[in-house]
Amino acid sequence: MGSRRSAGSYNAFKTKWGSCHPDSGNIRLNTDLAKKPPECLEYIVLHELAHLRERTHTNSFYQLLNNHLPQWRDIRHLLNSLPLSDSF
């Protein structure tokens, strides 16, 4: 009683910058983000937080991003143009 754990529903969203476990509310971030411009970190945190509300990239997911960080597309563009030092 009281346990809502169910094996098999535990999914993690993973990108190269972070991951999010909606069932536990756990968010992990790539430590490399600390070396990037602060707005990049803000964008990734917001993206992962939005996944706690919307599991997939639905319209309402993007609506959340738009509401909280209207310039998120620019930041994503910046982020994608930055090298990831993780790879060596």
Ligand SMILES: [Zn+2]
């Ligand atoms: Zn995502």
